[in-house]
Amino acid sequence: MISNDIVDKIKDVMRGANVLESKEERLCYSYDATRQEFLPDLVVRPASTYEISEILKIATANSIPVYIRGAATGLTGGCVPIKGGIVISLTRMNRIIEIDEKNLIAVVEPGVITYDLHREVEKKGLFYPPDPASFQICTIGGNIAENAGGLRGLKYGVTRDYCLGLEAVLATGEIINTGSRTLKCVTGFDLTSLLIGSEGTLAVITRVFLKLLPLPEKKITVSAYFRNIDDAANTVSEIISSKIIPVTLEFMDNDTIRCIEQYLKNIYPEGTDTILLIELDGKAEVIEREIEQVRKTCEKCGAFFCAVARDDKERAILWKARSSISPALYQIAPKKINEDICVPRSVIPEILRRIKKIGEKYKLPIPCFGHAGDGNLHVNIMLDPAVYNIKEAEKAVNEIFENTLELHGTITGEHGIGNTKIKYLEMEVGHDSIRIMKEIKKTFDPAGILNQGKMFE
Amino acid sequence: MISNDIVDKIKDVMRGANVLESKEERLCYSYDATRQEFLPDLVVRPASTYEISEILKIATANSIPVYIRGAATGLTGGCVPIKGGIVISLTRMNRIIEIDEKNLIAVVEPGVITYDLHREVEKKGLFYPPDPASFQICTIGGNIAENAGGLRGLKYGVTRDYCLGLEAVLATGEIINTGSRTLKCVTGFDLTSLLIGSEGTLAVITRVFLKLLPLPEKKITVSAYFRNIDDAANTVSEIISSKIIPVTLEFMDNDTIRCIEQYLKNIYPEGTDTILLIELDGKAEVIEREIEQVRKTCEKCGAFFCAVARDDKERAILWKARSSISPALYQIAPKKINEDICVPRSVIPEILRRIKKIGEKYKLPIPCFGHAGDGNLHVNIMLDPAVYNIKEAEKAVNEIFENTLELHGTITGEHGIGNTKIKYLEMEVGHDSIRIMKEIKKTFDPAGILNQGKMFE
Numbered sequence: 001m002i003s004n005d006i007v008d009k010i011k012d013v014m015r016g017a018n019v020l021e022s023k024e025e026r027l028c029y030s031y032d033a034t035r036q037e038f039l040p041d042l043v044v045r046p047a048s049t050y051e052i053s054e055i056l057k058i059a060t061a062n063s064i065p066v067y068i069r070g071a072a073t074g075l076t077g078g079c080v081p082i083k084g085g086i087v088i089s090l091t092r093m094n095r096i097i098e099i100d101e102k103n104l105i106a107v108v109e110p111g112v113i114t115y116d117l118h119r120e121v122e123k124k125g126l127f128y129p130p131d132p133a134s135f136q137i138c139t140i141g142g143n144i145a146e147n148a149g150g151l152r153g154l155k156y157g158v159t160r161d162y163c164l165g166l167e168a169v170l171a172t173g174e175i176i177n178t179g180s181r182t183l184k185c186v187t188g189f190d191l192t193s194l195l196i197g198s199e200g201t202l203a204v205i206t207r208v209f210l211k212l213l214p215l216p217e218k219k220i221t222v223s224a225y226f227r228n229i230d231d232a233a234n235t236v237s238e239i240i241s242s243k244i245i246p247v248t249l250e251f252m253d254n255d256t257i258r259c260i261e262q263y264l265k266n267i268y269p270e271g272t273d274t275i276l277l278i279e280l281d282g283k284a285e286v287i288e289r290e291i292e293q294v295r296k297t298c299e300k301c302g303a304f305f306c307a308v309a310r311d312d313k314e315r316a317i318l319w320k321a322r323s324s325i326s327p328a329l330y331q332i333a334p335k336k337i338n339e340d341i342c343v344p345r346s347v348i349p350e351i352l353r354r355i356k357k358i359g360e361k362y363k364l365p366i367p368c369f370g371h372a373g374d375g376n377l378h379v380n381i382m383l384d385p386a387v388y389n390i391k392e393a394e395k396a397v398n399e400i401f402e403n404t405l406e407l408h409g410t411i412t413g414e415h416g417i418g419n420t421k422i423k424y425l426e427m428e429v430g431h432d433s434i435r436i437m438k439e440i441k442k443t444f445d446p447a448g449i450l451n452q453g454k455m456f457e
Numbered sequence: 458m459i460s461n462d463i464v465d466k467i468k469d470v471m472r473g474a475n476v477l478e479s480k481e482e483r484l485c486y487s488y489d490a491t492r493q494e495f496l497p498d499l500v501v502r503p504a505s506t507y508e509i510s511e512i513l514k515i516a517t518a519n520s521i522p523v524y525i526r527g528a529a530t531g532l533t534g535g536c537v538p539i540k541g542g543i544v545i546s547l548t549r550m551n552r553i554i555e556i557d558e559k560n561l562i563a564v565v566e567p568g569v570i571t572y573d574l575h576r577e578v579e580k581k582g583l584f585y586p587p588d589p590a591s592f593q594i595c596t597i598g599g600n601i602a603e604n605a606g607g608l609r610g611l612k613y614g615v616t617r618d619y620c621l622g623l624e625a626v627l628a629t630g631e632i633i634n635t636g637s638r639t640l641k642c643v644t645g646f647d648l649t650s651l652l653i654g655s656e657g658t659l660a661v662i663t664r665v666f667l668k669l670l671p672l673p674e675k676k677i678t679v680s681a682y683f684r685n686i687d688d689a690a691n692t693v694s695e696i697i698s699s700k701i702i703p704v705t706l707e708f709m710d711n712d713t714i715r716c717i718e719q720y721l722k723n724i725y726p727e728g729t730d731t732i733l734l735i736e737l738d739g740k741a742e743v744i745e746r747e748i749e750q751v752r753k754t755c756e757k758c759g760a761f762f763c764a765v766a767r768d769d770k771e772r773a774i775l776w777k778a779r780s781s782i783s784p785a786l787y788q789i790a791p792k793k794i795n796e797d798i799c800v801p802r803s804v805i806p807e808i809l810r811r812i813k814k815i816g817e818k819y820k821l822p823i824p825c826f827g828h829a830g831d832g833n834l835h836v837n838i839m840l841d842p843a844v845y846n847i848k849e850a851e852k853a854v855n856e857i858f859e860n861t862l863e864l865h866g867t868i869t870g871e872h873g874i875g876n877t878k879i880k881y882l883e884m885e886v887g888h889d890s891i892r893i894m895k896e897i898k899k900t901f902d903p904a905g906i907l908n909q910g911k912m913f914e
Contacts, residue, residue: 100801100803101698102694102697102698102801102802102803103801103802103803103832104697105801125700146643147643147647149641153640153641154640157618158641160647160650161614161618170889170893174889175889176886176887176889176890176893177886177887177890178886178890180799180865180866180867180885181801181865181866182799182800182801182831182832182833182865182866182867182870183610183611183799183831183832183833183870184606184610184615184799184831184832184833184867184870184871185799185867185869185870186603186604186654186867186869186870186871186872186873186874187867187868187869187874187882187885187886188874188882188886188890188891188894188912189651189654189655189659189894189897190604190617190650190651190653190654190655191890191893191894193617193647193650193651194646194647194650194651196647197643197646197647198646198647202646213702214700214701214702215700237559240559240561241558241559243582243671243672244671245670245671282743283740283743285742285743286739286740286742286743342637342639342640342641342642343639344557344559344560344562344638344639345559345560346557346559346560374639374640374641375560375639375640375641376639376640376641408637408638408639409637409638409639410637410639410641410642410643410644411644412642412643412644413639413640413641413642413643414641414643415643416643417643417644417645425644425645428637428644429633429634429635429644429645430633430634432627432631432632432633433633433634433635433645433648434645436627436633436648436900436901437645437646437648439900440646440897440900443893443896443897443900444893455645
């Protein structure tokens, strides 16, 4: 509980508006995409860096937990207020301040929706590549906090690759500027990269300087159908070895395809076991040549059917199944543990074999799909609490992570740690790195108010 | 001075070899490309992570300064042992451990020469883009420590963009692993990026995981000659606005050209005031089309002559002048202060105008050249101590930096802070960021042994 005195101070900062106290209002800020729910004591919706700085000073002085919230689409509990306290929602800070066409730079507030930025820059023939699955509703601030990836990561990288600089407020209220409005900058330690992916535990990001690219001329998509996973995995290696880097190289395994089939009916040719969805972009003459090469590689490696889409309408048909995975999965079980391991792409067949074995051992369906090009796999341990034992599912997760690390992978490619993966972090990064991370956290946030209970024990 | 007892302990770790004590030997490890000289008390040349860990434990226990040294090509004093102590040279750790063609990853030790890596990966049709000017002699470890850029930065970014993970030894001897062998990784804070560009102040890098790309099919180079700087600067903006991103977009100003002319004689057409050197790479059919577009843009914007090079021999002719800048500059004055500011590329003409005015005010020649594409300019304040006052030159540097920051630039795009720019760091990053950086330093290196006297006061 926050005392009336402190609530009044916060209301003063906010000039009486955008401070939400009723239970109904607070409930709207209690959950995220993990379906966890924790009720905050107070919700504040600031519109300026100054307001955020003043609120943080009050919170630090009184050791009140603070949780920063964008669109709450995170998959590891990054924004849920597990210790109550104050939720600061940044959705009112949603201005695209500038699109600098001469320098290919955008300056935005953290509450800007990723899709809105996509559309605005594309109107000017420019391109902001990061596209997490939730891009139509998630915010740039959340993308920065989680270092969001997306479907275009193979060719274009992740959010960190596009963030040149930040304005951020420390837990103690000081405003810092990191990085620069320039493409290169080596003044001191790279605090920009340190804040990116720090999941709201170090500072509140209030302004973002993003690098843009010229919009590619054209896109072509191929969907290739295989009778077994090994042929599909070989195809991925062959495409990359032939020096072609697609924008997107997605795969769906047999379990995933069966779920989609149940959901959409008769969408795939008979005998489909694994699907690759491959998208190229670039200059028209190059990708026409390359897509032909990709199609031939697919067929040589065992694809029994390839569909090519050259315009948006055709592409929408090929993408429909990929976009339906989430609702389709919920058809086979009401709950899922959604992990996003990442492995060197050459060991994808091996990790998938091991995951299937783990699934058999614990009698759990584990459909897998994801970004085969960069080795980032979405592993879905499907749970029906009426049938399956959640403890068994957790053992399965543990074994999947152990196998991932053994194959030189990472336990999370783009979802982050939040509160759901805390107990696994040390498996990967080790005790000494965690000690250093905790000390860095203390430097930025001495009272430990920011995102309490996340990232570390 | 280091006591005999401690020297003996270090010799034990090194099994009696590769510990250099004589003055003649130590002198070889006393300088860098800034021409500063400080004699270390001891030089150690370890060949393993274990040896480095043991030496650092001894140094921390006895508060002995430690300076890590690669090829000593740094331009801000990053490796010079200004407080004496131990120099650890990493040149024996020069193995390319693995080039993983399936996953496009290289695993190397820090002493590998950048050019050796270029050549080895190119043999396999792969590409490691970072190419600082010293690439033929500098080391990957030094590139990581400084976050080195280079001529291909405009299209391909800098060292940080290619480093997936590190093995590093803390000042207290613990060995940590950061990042992953995967293209995506969000487990905890990004310690990889924090170590990159930390200039040897946080930890000793002992192994590096690098991302590779497919080698581009073809390169074409254009050299364009202008009668004034504004036309050249407009050309840069026009090329980028036309959605072409060259690999390299270098410029040389009038003062630089005069120096080269004195040095090489009759190399440029009469009336040349500014030169752009533009290189495109990619698929043959695309760059043939684009180079034509670039040539037309140059001519439209005022270039009075364009030379195109399609093979290595022709290219070498165009590049000869660019490669001669350094020796050519020393013809007009025996000493130079070499700054590497970076500005948003649209303000290049403005910053150059201001630099010329500052040069006139202090009666100092200031030839400028560099990476126009990413706004990273090499500003050379030429000094003849017999004629010019060094204090005046420092005032000029200060004014150049003030103007750079006013135009939203940074005081260093790729050279770093070292000991030569310490007093300017706060101008750019501010007091609060420096406080945080210093606390991070203390976390990694509690006894403050690593690169004492660098980065901060």
